[in-house]
Amino acid sequence: MKAVEFDHLVKDYGSLRALNDVSFSVEQGQFFGLLGPNGAGKSTLINTMAGLVKATSGQAKVMGNDVVSSATAARRALGLVPQELIADPFFNIRQLLTLQSGYFGLRGAKQQTWIDELLERLSLTDKAGVDTQQLSGGMKRRVLIAMALVHRPQVIVLDEPTAGVDVDLRRTLWQFANELHQQGHTIILTTHYLEEAESLCDSVGIMQKGQLIALEKTQDLIARHPFRHLQLELEQPVDLAGLLNRAEFAKDVFDVQKLSAIKFRIKLAKIVTTAQMLAWAQQQSVAVADIRWQDAKLEEVFLNITESVS
Numbered sequence: 001m002k003a004v005e006f007d008h009l010v011k012d013y014g015s016l017r018a019l020n021d022v023s024f025s026v027e028q029g030q031f032f033g034l035l036g037p038n039g040a041g042k043s044t045l046i047n048t049m050a051g052l053v054k055a056t057s058g059q060a061k062v063m064g065n066d067v068v069s070s071a072t073a074a075r076r077a078l079g080l081v082p083q084e085l086i087a088d089p090f091f092n093i094r095q096l097l098t099l100q101s102g103y104f105g106l107r108g109a110k111q112q113t114w115i116d117e118l119l120e121r122l123s124l125t126d127k128a129g130v131d132t133q134q135l136s137g138g139m140k141r142r143v144l145i146a147m148a149l150v151h152r153p154q155v156i157v158l159d160e161p162t163a164g165v166d167v168d169l170r171r172t173l174w175q176f177a178n179e180l181h182q183q184g185h186t187i188i189l190t191t192h193y194l195e196e197a198e199s200l201c202d203s204v205g206i207m208q209k210g211q212l213i214a215l216e217k218t219q220d221l222i223a224r225h226p227f228r229h230l231q232l233e234l235e236q237p238v239d240l241a242g243l244l245n246r247a248e249f250a251k252d253v254f255d256v257q258k259l260s261a262i263k264f265r266i267k268l269a270k271i272v273t274t275a276q277m278l279a280w281a282q283q284q285s286v287a288v289a290d291i292r293w294q295d296a297k298l299e300e301v302f303l304n305i306t307e308s309v310s
């Protein structure tokens, strides 16, 4: 059974097609990154999964449960941390979490122990009796996280959880998310911080204009797009850009950035080995002092994919 499954999902808002025939699945136990530029359809997809948005056609399932025909079971399997911050004038944090537990039929001492644990983990213990209206933005976000986890869902969806949060909460959040992942929960994360996605997510899906345009293991995706940066230090100043323009692999040279008179950062679109590079330098009578490679980052791969599709 897949953690989540989308089958030919379409969502129209009037004449705007926010989801255009999206089909893919996320395996149980994955830490999955859902990426895409603003307006790509990520939130629409997530909200469809959570039963908050009704698809125009197609199907979405959470842990095998159709989000429409088995809505209660699907909702129970999912914990969504939404983007928007809440403020409830009537309840304090503990009351809110107890109420949320009640929606899932969870009551009693065992549930209160779990609520205590959530409060502790999210550094909210001191604030448990405070009305949510009086909380800062970051604390409201912690409450949202606790609310999403109150029923210990198998699938946890974090919709841009670190937008505008401080370093401390960001660290707490990733530590907690990693722990939940290790305990076997499936985590689905949308974020515009691609460094976060690269370090946390084992697989990523990239959406653009309502369609899924890439779906791969994070490392495979990066490896398949052979950008590498070469940091080259020369013994003496040389017009490296000029020389490279005349080189046989000139078409592969992406960008030459002069860092100093002798230091360059070269972005290559094709893998060139160190030996090839050194042989070429020798041919050109360029004395190389140091050569260092750096792999592409998810951010560059992402920009390359989304730019080539748009």
Ligand SMILES: Nc1ncnc2c1ncn2[C@@H]1O[C@H](COP(=O)(O)OP(=O)(O)OP(=O)(O)O)[C@@H](O)[C@H]1O
Pocket (backbone or CB within 6 Å): 013, 016, 018, 036, 037, 038, 039, 040, 041, 042, 043, 044, 045
């Ligand atoms: N309730 C709505 N009514 C009309 N159009 C909507 C509604 N919700 C979203 N849209 C439109 O659907 C498209 C997809 O929006 P969505 O919020 O899913 O994108 P996103 O990838 O989550 O973007 P972001 O990264 O900015 O959060 C956008 O063009 C948006 O304007």
